[in-house]
Amino acid sequence: MDPTCLDNLLAEEERRKFNEEGFLIVEDALPPAMIERLSGVLDRFYAERRAEGMKSHEAMFYPNFIGKDPAFFDLLDWPKTFPKVWDILGWNIFLYHAHCGVTPPIAPDAPRVRKTLGWHQDSGRVNVEMESHPRPRLSLKIAFFLSDVSEPGRGNFYVIPGSHLQDTLEKPADGASDPPGGMPVCVKPGTAVFFGRRLWHSASPNGSDVTRKVLFYGYGYRWIRTKDDMEIPKELFEQCDPIRKQILGAGLNCNGYFSPSEGDVPLYTWLKEHLGEEKVGSLRK
Numbered sequence: 173m174d175p176t177c178l179d180n181l182l183a184e185e186e187r188r189k190f191n192e193e194g195f196l197i198v199e200d201a202l203p204p205a206m207i208e209r210l211s212g213v214l215d216r217f218y219a220e221r222r223a224e225g226m227k228s229h230e231a232m233f234y235p236n237f238i239g240k241d242p243a244f245f246d247l248l249d250w251p252k253t254f255p256k257v258w259d260i261l262g263w264n265i266f267l268y269h270a271h272c273g274v275t276p277p278i279a280p281d282a283p284r285v286r287k288t289l290g291w292h293q294d295s296g297r298v299n300v301e302m303e304s305h306p307r308p309r310l311s312l313k314i315a316f317f318l319s320d321v322s323e324p325g326r327g328n329f330y331v332i333p334g335s336h337l338q339d340t341l342e343k344p345a346d347g348a349s350d351p352p353g354g355m356p357v358c359v360k361p362g363t364a365v366f367f368g369r370r371l372w373h374s375a376s377p378n379g380s381d382v383t384r385k386v387l388f389y390g391y392g393y394r395w396i397r398t399k400d401d402m403e404i405p406k407e408l409f410e411q412c413d414p415i416r417k418q419i420l421g422a423g424l425n426c427n428g429y430f431s432p433s434e435g436d437v438p439l440y441t442w443l444k445e446h447l448g449e450e451k452v453g454s455l456r457k
């Protein structure tokens with residue numbers, strides 16, 4: 173990992189925003205050439221799904237994609253974003269879940285009735301079976317936007333700022349409007365949006381003529397089970413450096429997910445070498 177990434181640690185203002193609002197917008201995380209490259213791969217996935225029978229105007233949800241193109245590996249420890257991940261969660265982390273998606277405009281003749289969006293916190297049963305208030309953070313996702321969602325109505329990602337400490341969300345009885353505070357995240361291509369799994373959020377329909385393209389990278393603690401088949405071809409995995417292998421779930425043995433030794437967490441060793449033991453010790457605990 174290139175040490176110049178240390179220029180992109182979480183700034184205090186960013187930490188405050190993430191802690192208080194539950195999400196964080198990082199503009200210009202991806203340069204135009206990278207956006208184009210990734211966008212081309214998503215176009216290919218979409219064309220493949222269409223050829224397999226997916227209907228036109230249908231939104232494509234595509235998990236298990238990391239192993240499908242080398243460009244996806246570069247985002248695992250992307251210098252503009254990854255330092256902020258370990259600065260929030262610490263070093264005992266991996267990619268527990270990733271998915272990408274293409275949301276084309278809805279069909280011109282589709283009924284445009286307003287419906288309450290699909291508001292949720294991430295991680296399914298975790299929210300039922302874990303007994304604490306507020307719910308534990310556990311993981312976060314980065315949404316890398318490849319298309320222009322700088323205006324509402326383009327299949328934007330919706331959030332309720334500051335809702336991450338709230339265990340329940342009252343949905344309006346009319347079945348049409350959204351809970352107070354719900355807002356579209358309007359950002360340009362190349363923007364990375366970090367959000368903790370507890371933030372109440374939702375996808376939304378795309379009523380514009382701009383197809384939405386986005387990648388979601390979910391990082392969590394190594395003792396969390398994967399939510400993604402994450403089939404990585406052996407030869408591509410072998411080419412990864414030790415930190416990428418950690419991010420992809422490598423470890424010495426099962427005990428090491430809970431009580432890691434340095435061989436389990438090359439990210440820890442790297443941080444110790446580059447930041448010093450004291451700073452690493454102060455990272456999430």
Ligand SMILES: O=C(O)CCC(=O)C(=O)O
Pocket residue numbers: 273294313327328329330373374375376388
């Ligand atoms: O597609 C979206 O805008 C929302 C995706 C989502 O809910 C998630 O990745 O957790």
Ligand SMILES: [Fe+2]
Pocket residue numbers: 292293294373
């Ligand atoms: Fe979600």
